[in-house]
Amino acid sequence: MELKDQAAITSGSAFWATTAAGDVPAITLTDGPHGVRLQVADADDILAGQPATCFPPAVASGSTWDPELLKRMGEALADECRAMGVHVLLGPGINLKRTPLGGRNFEYFSEDPLVAGVLATAWVQGLQSGGVGASLKHFAVNSQETDRMRVSADVDERTLRELYLRAFQRVVTAAQPWTVMCAYNRVNGVYASQNHFLLTEVLRDEWGFEGLVVSDWGAVVDRVEAVRAGLDLTMPGPDDAGDQALIDAVTTGRLDATTLATSADRVAKLVAKSLVATKTTYDADAHHALAREIAARGIVLLKNDDDILPLRAGQRIAVIGESARTPRYQGGGSSQITPTRLDDALTALQSLATVTFTADPAEAEQIARDAEVAIVFAATAHETEGSDRESLDLPAAELALIARVAAANPRTVVVLSNGAVVRTTPWDTQVAAVLEGWLLGQAGGSAIADVLFGKVNPSGRLAETIPLKLADHPSYLDFPGEAGHVRYGEGIHVGYRGFDAREQEVAYPFGFGLSYTTFSYGQVRATVTDSGLELSLEVTNTGSRDGREVVQAYVSVPESRVRRSPRELKAFANVEIKAGETVTVPLQIDRADLAYWEIRLNRWVVEPGPYEIAVGSSSRHLHTTTTVQVEGDQARIPLAATSTIGEWLSDPRGAELLGELFASMAAEGAGGMAGAIATDPAMMQMAIGFPLDRMTMFVPDSLFSPEALAKLVDAANN
Numbered sequence: 001m002e003l004k005d006q007a008a009i010t011s012g013s014a015f016w017a018t019t020a021a022g023d024v025p026a027i028t029l030t031d032g033p034h035g036v037r038l039q040v041a042d043a044d045d046i047l048a049g050q051p052a053t054c055f056p057p058a059v060a061s062g063s064t065w066d067p068e069l070l071k072r073m074g075e076a077l078a079d080e081c082r083a084m085g086v087h088v089l090l091g092p093g094i095n096l097k098r099t100p101l102g103g104r105n106f107e108y109f110s111e112d113p114l115v116a117g118v119l120a121t122a123w124v125q126g127l128q129s130g131g132v133g134a135s136l137k138h139f140a141v142n143s144q145e146t147d148r149m150r151v152s153a154d155v156d157e158r159t160l161r162e163l164y165l166r167a168f169q170r171v172v173t174a175a176q177p178w179t180v181m182c183a184y185n186r187v188n189g190v191y192a193s194q195n196h197f198l199l200t201e202v203l204r205d206e207w208g209f210e211g212l213v214v215s216d217w218g219a220v221v222d223r224v225e226a227v228r229a230g231l232d233l234t235m236p237g238p239d240d241a242g243d244q245a246l247i248d249a250v251t252t253g254r255l256d257a258t259t260l261a262t263s264a265d266r267v268a269k270l271v272a273k274s275l276v277a278t279k280t281t282y283d284a285d286a287h288h289a290l291a292r293e294i295a296a297r298g299i300v301l302l303k304n305d306d307d308i309l310p311l312r313a314g315q316r317i318a319v320i321g322e323s324a325r326t327p328r329y330q331g332g333g334s335s336q337i338t339p340t341r342l343d344d345a346l347t348a349l350q351s352l353a354t355v356t357f358t359a360d361p362a363e364a365e366q367i368a369r370d371a372e373v374a375i376v377f378a379a380t381a382h383e384t385e386g387s388d389r390e391s392l393d394l395p396a397a398e399l400a401l402i403a404r405v406a407a408a409n410p411r412t413v414v415v416l417s418n419g420a421v422v423r424t425t426p427w428d429t430q431v432a433a434v435l436e437g438w439l440l441g442q443a444g445g446s447a448i449a450d451v452l453f454g455k456v457n458p459s460g461r462l463a464e465t466i467p468l469k470l471a472d473h474p475s476y477l478d479f480p481g482e483a484g485h486v487r488y489g490e491g492i493h494v495g496y497r498g499f500d501a502r503e504q505e506v507a508y509p510f511g512f513g514l515s516y517t518t519f520s521y522g523q524v525r526a527t528v529t530d531s532g533l534e535l536s537l538e539v540t541n542t543g544s545r546d547g548r549e550v551v552q553a554y555v556s557v558p559e560s561r562v563r564r565s566p567r568e569l570k571a572f573a574n575v576e577i578k579a580g581e582t583v584t585v586p587l588q589i590d591r592a593d594l595a596y597w598e599i600r601l602n603r604w605v606v607e608p609g610p611y612e613i614a615v616g617s618s619s620r621h622l623h624t625t626t627t628v629q630v631e632g633d634q635a636r637i638p639l640a641a642t643s644t645i646g647e648w649l650s651d652p653r654g655a656e657l658l659g660e661l662f663a664s665m666a667a668e669g670a671g672g673m674a675g676a677i678a679t680d681p682a683m684m685q686m687a688i689g690f691p692l693d694r695m696t697m698f699v700p701d702s703l704f705s706p707e708a709l710a711k712l713v714d715a716a717n718n
């Protein structure tokens with residue numbers, strides 16, 4: 001390909017199309033992630049999409065904890081893409097929900113990288129099995145909207161690896177998405193779009209990513225730097241000035257010609273792959289039904305006093321709140337889908353029971369009083385890409401409505417519609433039941449009725465903690481940052497990890513969700529294998545309804561040499577269990593998932609020692625535990641002259657050598673402080689934090705001279 005074609009093909013020709021160059025045609029990329037938003041031809045509004053199935057956004061599909069469902073959603077999305085001529089769908093979004101105020105939390109799966117990674121892997125596999133490419137986004141650390149185009153997410157390397165990159169790593173290695181989309185923000189000072197560490201060293205060299213890196217729309221600041229860092233395709237286009245800058249950079253030798261040629265080649269390969277799939281049609285009814293199934297499975301039953309739910313046919317029900325009639329079913333911004341149809345809960349409920357409805361707060365008390373059960377539909381205000389939320393609270397009018405209805409009828413059920421968790425305290429104590437209805441996509445209204453009436457037994461689980469109040473949240477003091485930087489001060493203690501580390505009460509813990517049936521757990525058994533841990537336990541449905549349980553395995557490393565969160569989710573299984581039945585649930589934990597990122601060795605390390613495994617139905621409802629001994633990796637941290645006496649002594653070889661040295665000092669009757677350290681345990685305690693090379697000031701030259709130290713270090717490490 002000629003240089004000018006290489007430059008042209010590495011930027012778009014239009015908002016949603018790549019550039020045709022030479023014999024390589026153009027392809028279409030479009031949003032994503034929970035539906036296909038193909039812009040209506042000639043519409044000025046880039047958000048005006050042709051009708052497509054609006055599946056539940058990730059906040060709801062993530063709460064299913066069911067990769068099988070996500071895979072089916074991916075397959076259905078591929079059908080729609082092919083019907084609409086879309087080659088790459090811009091999703092899934094897998095950034096961690098670092099703060100409950102994140103404006104795009106509704107587009108992301110979880111505060112936990114395992115949940116996000118497992119679900120996104122299934123989604124990508126489903127989509128790509130239909131011949132349509134995914135775009136894993138936003139790489140990386142795009143966990144807030146405030147100043148999103150510039151802010152530097154300042155994250156220490158261990159946190160970056162263990163939390164913010166972990167889900168990306170899982171999806172890239174397990175599913176090879178055709179594309180990865182870089183984020184707008186900077187990561188530790190460097191724009192993600194020109195971050196060589198992220199785009200080349202980590203993504204390609206370490207993880208073996210084989211696809212193409214596309215920019216988020218408008219994320220490229222300097223095209224030459226971006227290509228040099230590993231970015232292949234700049235969107236949107238055209239970008240004539242950027243094309244020319246690339247040509248100039250190659251011509252003058254500022255940019256290696258093979259770097260640009262490689263990126264151009266990746267675009268050509270993506271195009272070739274994209275053009276294999278044939279156009280098709282899709283079954284809109286079947287997709288609507290799938291959207292309903294996923295939505296119902298994503299609903300989380302938070303509270304159900306006296307088994308007020310499920311409702312029974314023929315009951316007199318008061319339905320209160322505008323969101324019953326006008327559903328809040330998706331968030332704002334680039335993921336906004338024009339649905340093929342839209343179910344509202346009111347209509348769905350009217351077909352099942354005798355319903356009186358108002359939205360009028362003045363009437364609400366009266367109709368609630370006259371009904372057997374009152375259902376309040378309460379929604380957050382608009383949540384959108386581009387802005388973070390200002391508060392964790394429901395709008396004041398919704399809170400007032402809940403209070404009035406609850407006072408009129410104690411048999412009140414609240415159904416929430418929200419893109420990220422809201423504060424449930426203290427109003428949840430005044431009502432009998434709470435259904436977390438998230439944003440559920442176009443079939444959400446029917447799905448809510450399915451769960452309220454028990455057609456679907458709820459099995460959704462919280463993929464994010466509901467705190468008692470905002471100030472409790474681990475991210476609270478370091479969000480949204482200032483002066484262009486946001487410090488990820490809570491480090492590895494993101495979400496439930498932080499609440500657990502500080503032993504804080506929460507309103508509803510990570511992993512939590514009730515069912516209309518009950519489950520009991522047998523004793524977990526664990527075996528250590530070369531590839532990790534194999535767990536197995538029996539779970540019994542002890543109630544009278546068929547149901548699903550999400551069995552969750554958390555691991556602790558009590559003797560870790562680094563700071564760890566008290567519990568980390570390492571495996572989960574979504575199992576269907578008939579009433580009265582017992583099933584054996586196997587769970588696998590990959591050895592790689594037991595590792596922590598050792599910054600001194602710049603790699604993952606599995607530590608030796610006891611690993612405690614706790615299995616339960618949420619991060620705080622742990623029913624059975626066991627402990628296994630794991631053999632560690634070879635991961636000795638080399639000693640240096642700058643290592644402290646304490647570090648020397650905690651290393652077996654170092655302790656031996658230093659012991660010999662101190663023994664000889666004591667034997668020679670060395671005086672002063674050095675002698676005291678060698679003979680007096682109290683002095684040793686005081687000197688434990690001294691780097692060895694600082695000892696020169698206190699001991700005879702011959703013992704701690706640079707030459708003697710170099711020999712000692714050599715003897716310790718070789």
Ligand code: BGC
Nearest residue numbers: 031032090137138216217334
């Ligand atoms: C969003 C991406 C989206 C792109 C194209 C950006 O503003 O951050 O998620 O895919 O626009 O609409």
